[in-house]
Amino acid sequence: MVSVSIAGLFLGLMRxxxxxxxxxxxxxxxQAYRKNGSERLQYAFVGFxxxxMGVAVTNLNTQLLVAGGVEPGGSFLWFQIAETVPFSVGFAMIYLSLYR
Known part of the structure; x- marks a missing residue:
């Protein structure tokens, strides 16, 4: 049986x-991009x-780790890479939207 703490429930709710x-x-x-159609808003939309996606993959990775679906080393490294790539692309796109 899985034991769930109040802190664990709160963390899940916050996620x-x-x-x-x-x-x-x-x-x-x-919506702002569709209304205005500027290239900057397009980059911001893609970034967000x-x-x-990065937030969703982070939540999935955490659930897999907590549930014991994967070992912390080895193959979990690929899950962490899959978590980092969307954040990197997203922040790069937001940077481009603000820089231009």
């Missing part, structure tokens, strides 16, 4: 809130979309 906020930013940036 859901974080994912909801990231999706909200993605939707708002998409990749950051949302």
């Amino acid at each position: 859901l809130v974080l994912f909801g906020l990231s999706l909200g930013l993605t939707v708002i940036s998409f 979309a990749f950051i949302s």
